[in-house]
Every structure is written in C-alpha cells, then in structure tokens.
Amino acid sequence: ETGVTQSPTHLIKTRGQQVTLRCSSQSGHNTVSWYQQALGQGPQFIFQYYREEENGRGNFPPRFSGLQFPNYSSELNVNALELDDSALYLCASSTGLVTYEQYFGPGTRLTVT
Amino acid sequence: SQKIEQNSEALNIQEGKTATLTCNYTNYSPAYLQWYRQDPGRGPVFLLLIRENEKEKRKERLKVTFDTTLKQSLFHITASQPADSATYLCALVGDGSSNTGKLIFGQGTTLQVKP
Numbered sequence: 001e002t003g004v005t006q007s008p009t010h011l012i013k014t015r016g017q018q019v020t021l022r023c024s025s026q027s028g029h030n031t032v033s034w035y036q037q038a039l040g041q042g043p044q045f046i047f048q049y050y051r052e053e054e055n056g057r058g059n060f061p062p063r064f065s066g067l068q069f070p071n072y073s074s075e076l077n078v079n080a081l082e083l084d085d086s087a088l089y090l091c092a093s094s095t096g097l098v099t100y101e102q103y104f105g106p107g108t109r110l111t112v113t
Numbered sequence: 114s115q116k117i118e119q120n121s122e123a124l125n126i127q128e129g130k131t132a133t134l135t136c137n138y139t140n141y142s143p144a145y146l147q148w149y150r151q152d153p154g155r156g157p158v159f160l161l162l163i164r165e166n167e168k169e170k171r172k173e174r175l176k177v178t179f180d181t182t183l184k185q186s187l188f189h190i191t192a193s194q195p196a197d198s199a200t201y202l203c204a205l206v207g208d209g210s211s212n213t214g215k216l217i218f219g220q221g222t223t224l225q226v227k228p
Binding site: 043044045048056058092100101105109 | 117119145147149154155156157158159162202204215216217218219220221
C-alpha cells in the first residue's frame with residue numbers, strides 16, 4: 001500500500017506567476033483535501049474533492065482551483081501568486097465524504113518572491 | 114465560525130513525565146475531534162479520534178478526553194520519551210456537519226521532551 005505522495009517537494013516562484021501542485025492519493029482512497037500551512041500555524045482547509053467533484057471549500061479566493069482525476073489523484077492550481085501564498089501545501093486523502101482520519105502527504109514548500 | 118485554540122507556547126517536560134496538551138473550541142460541539150502529530154517539514158499524522166459521546170479514548174501511551182460542556186479536549190502522553198517531541202494538532206469538522214471535508218485545525222502545541 002503506497003502512501004500519499006506530492007510533487008514537487010520545493011518550489012520557488014515569482015509574484016504574479018502560476019503554479020500547479022500534484023498529489024497522488026493513498027491506494028483505495030477516493031477523497032482528496034488540500035490545506036495551506038503557514039509557518040507556525042495549523043493547516044487551513046482550501047477545498048476537498050470527492051469522486052472528481054468539489055465537496056466543500058474554505059476561505060480562499062477563486063485563484064485557488066483544483067482538479068481530481070479518475071484515478072483520484074489531484075492538482076492544486078494557484079494563479080497570480082502573491083507573497084502571502086508562500087507556505088507548505090498539504091494534500092490529504094481519505095475514503096468517503098465523512099471526514100474521519102486523513103492521511104497526509106509530505107507537502108510542497110512553495111516560496112513566492 | 115468555529116475557532117480552535119491550542120497553547121501556542123512550547124511545552125517542555127522531562128522524560129518519563131506525563132505531557133498534557135489542551136484544545137479549546139469556541140462554537141458548536143463537533144461530532145468528533147481528532148489529534149494529529151506533525152514533525153518538522155512533514156505532513157501531520159493521524160493519532161486518535163474521539164466522538165462526542167465518548168468521554169475518554171486510549172491508544173498505548175496516549176489518552177484523549179472530550180468534555181462538550183467545557184468545549185475542551187485534553188491530550189495526554191504518559192511515560193513521555195524524547196521521540197515524542199513534535200507538534201501536536203487538534204482538529205474538528207468545520208461546519209457542524211460530518212458530511213464535509215472541512216477540517217479546522219488549531220495552531221498546534223510543540224512538545225519538547227528532555228532526556
């Protein structure tokens with residue numbers, strides 16, 4: 001059984017650019033959630049995908065968008081990057097709509113300069 | 114909206130002692146509450162889930178309590194070891210319904226266990 005993987009591990013972008021982060025869910029999991037974690041803070045929910053449909057969204061602007069593919073892997077896209085977007089982006093997978101324990105990937109560290 | 118408060122100050126304890134971490138929430142009582150461990154530069158790891166009708170849950174050296182009257186959960190690590198040093202996060206479902214992925218996390222409490 002493979003765990004949750006994310007790519008890339010680190011990324012440096014310039015303000016105004018666009019970025020795509022990728023996540024492969026744990027085997028057997030059909031739900032993927034994305035979180036943003038600033039330094040010294042807890043993860044903040046961005047959105048969740050269940051069977052390729054968005055199921056719940058946090059307090060993030062529309063320039064944060066996502067996709068889930070038929071194999072349940074997922075992408076997080078951020079347009080018009082701002083300095084405050086610098087953070088650790090975490091992907092978590094789980095089964096079903098009800099949010100019991102989530103299995104997190106190692107994260108992608110995004111730095112916006 | 115729901116808010117979670119964890120002690121932002123690091124907790125330093127001696128090896129062998131019991132560590133107690135606190136999680137307070139402000140609004141509705143969730144159907145369940147979760148605790149995660151996070152090591153530097155890594156994703157959180159699920160530890161325990163406790164439901165609103167459970168007062169206490171144990172797993173090896175870990176114990177979690179859930180008091181819906183006080184709107185508080187306590188997380189205990191008994192016989193602590195240096196390997197327990199990490200940040201511990203409390204999380205609950207964000208909008209009063211269990212039928213959603215919106216977990217709200219506290220900011221975490223960093224535990225340092227000294228040998």
